[in-house]
Amino acid sequence: MQTEINKEKALLAGVAIGQARDWEIRDSLDELSRLVETDGAEVVHTLICRRPKPDPGYYIGRGKAEEIRSLAELHGARCVVFDEDLSPAQARNLEELIGLPVLDRTQIILDIFSMHADTHEGRLQVDLARLEYQLPRLRRMWTHLERQVGGIGVRGGPGEQQMEVDRRRIRQQIERLKDQLEGVRRHRSELRRGRRRHGWASVSIVGYTNAGKSTLLNALTGSSVVTNDQLFVTLDPTTRRVELPNQQMALLTDTVGFISKLPHHLVEAFKATLEEVVDADLLIHVIDASHPLAERQIGVVNDVLRDMGTDDKPVVAVLNKIDCESGLAQARRLSKLLPGSVMVSARTGEGLDHLKEQLADTLRHRHTEVELCIPLDQTRLIAGLRANARMADEKYEEDGFHVRAWVPERILHLYRPYIRGEPPHAAAPDDWSEDEKG
Ligand SMILES: Nc1nc2c(ncn2[C@@H]2O[C@H](COP(=O)(O)OP(=O)(O)OP(=O)(O)O)[C@@H](O)[C@H]2O)c(=O)[nH]1
Ligand SMILES: [Mg+2]
Known part of the structure; x- marks a missing residue:
């Protein structure tokens, strides 16, 4: 779900709480500017609000929020972005008072992520993060919706009942995404195991x-x-x-x-x-x-x-x-x-x-676990293994010396042709990601 707001012109607000230094807030705001620009908006004004501690209702306090309303009007801003995470109630109160969409840093980052997510895995992960973020903020989104579409399709307004239905639906979506991602995670871990075998x-x-x-x-x-x-x-x-x-x-x-x-x-x-x-x-x-x-x-x-x-x-x-x-x-x-x-x-x-x-x-100090089958005439290699590697499950068979060994990196290349399941001198594909997409 995209944040449905007009993001053309943004006013940014940083908040210095307690002993926080202005330059720290300023640096963080510079970064927020880059984020907002990456997200496709233009920053028209930035300001720093100072407070001994956050105001529970308006985070920056009612007076400062009114000042932001005037500044936003003056600079033609179409949304206000806070550098801090706002509680759902604070964001709602600020939006009502300022009369513009109010976003926080997390939303901007989530937005950039969904813009840049172009693979199945990336999209699943971004969708999950967005839904987790939205769940506690549902009431505020309803307010948005009402303002934007005049309550069309929202019979009787955003009643608690309807919101509960939505909440349940989002929770179900979250569960579904988590299941799918568990599949992705398992697949990735199998790929890693495969690579380790090499x-x-x-x-x-x-x-x-x-x-x-x-x-x-x-x-x-x-x-x-x-x-x-x-x-x-x-x-x-x-x-x-x-x-x-x-x-x-x-x-x-x-x-x-x-x-x-x-x-x-x-x-x-x-x-x-x-x-x-x-x-x-x-x-x-x-x-x-x-x-x-x-x-x-x-x-x-x-x-x-x-x-x-x-x-x-x-x-x-x-x-x-x-x-x-x-x-x-x-x-x-x-x-x-x-x-x-x-x-x-x-x-x-x-x-x-x-x-x-x-x-x-x-x-060089790394030891790699490999399963080897070394031809019996390669006596120097077998001796080298005894001298340098930790070994388990040794067996002499007709086709060679079978062993599981933890081989130090510096001599691993000598044993690579004898790693089990590998054709001798197996060349690996250069592009492992391509492999993984298959
Ligand atoms: N001058 C200079 N610029 C560099 C160098 N390495 C990377 N850059 C530039 O820095 C910018 C970011 O480079 P990326 O390689 O995309 O950085 P990244 O860490 O992968 O960034 P994200 O994937 O966005 O997190 C690009 O404009 C690069 O051209 C370097 O050695 N010298
Ligand atoms: Mg990169």
Whole structure:
């Protein structure tokens, strides 16, 4: 369901509660402006309201709400967007007083997500997030509907009874979507198990939205994922193969970016997608070093990763966009704070060889579980396994030495031809996502 409002001209309001500093609110409002513009609207005015604590009825207080009404009129705004999450009652009260649609940051992000969702999985996830968001706000939507269509099709007005019917219908839709997404999740996890059988490391690219994650995937693997100077261009994961030094092979996955105040409905709904991150052997954290708030963005990404329970994973920090002057200067400063980080330009390719070495180095300590069948005349390989790998279920059969082994990454390539179920020297498709769509 789309937010049915005229989004042409928007007035943005940030709220400084208690000790919050103006510059923090200002930075957050700048980001909200980018979100609103990505969503297709024009920002005509922004303002900051200061309060010791939120007003339960109007969030910013009645007086400030009246001021916003005058400012909106003055600037010709057609909607007001708050940088904070409003309660359903606050949003309704503000709308009545201001006389314009009132939105919050979460709604804008949900709107951008539904604009950019172009796969079945993406759409299911966005629909779920939207419905979860709408359920407690149904009464307000009824008010909208009444104003817009004069109550057509709403016999007797938005009675409690009708609203209850709608609530039930939304709950049923939510359950249906959750069932479908469970199917998607199972399918994804089977695909991951399949990839694991090949013994290749899985590496997920994470980072703040617009940091250059997709550009990096393209630069490392020669693929052509869409990149753009907009927020949340990528929603669905794309997996591609990359060869690292020492013949190591890894599967690289680019996925949805993070942002501050990420709506929890979205994180919940995108569970199937985000499991790619949770299951990875290694994370690449891409940082836009040219962004004035790079440090804050690093903090946001780390917080989301912690909430997802991935803080124990090895992470290689990538300071991107060093082809810009501001990027290089800040990357130099940040590299001192981030041990093992690599400075690159995904755009020009500078630093990518070093990054590959760093990835190979970090993965060297990884052990991969594989099932092997090694011909009996390969005695050196069998001995090498005994010396370097943990082994289980050993059996000498006519066709070879059968074993389940946890093989260190540095020697895995020697054993790859003997992984069971694989034709010798099996070549993997470059485009794993294509495979997955089938
Ligand atoms: N100057 C410069 N720009 C870059 C570099 N890498 C990416 N960009 C630009 O940054 C913008 C965002 O790049 P994307 O690769 O789409 O970023 P993303 O992290 O995938 O973004 P979302 O998918 O929207 O979260 C694009 O305009 C890129 O051209 C770089 O190394 N240098
Ligand atoms: Mg992207």
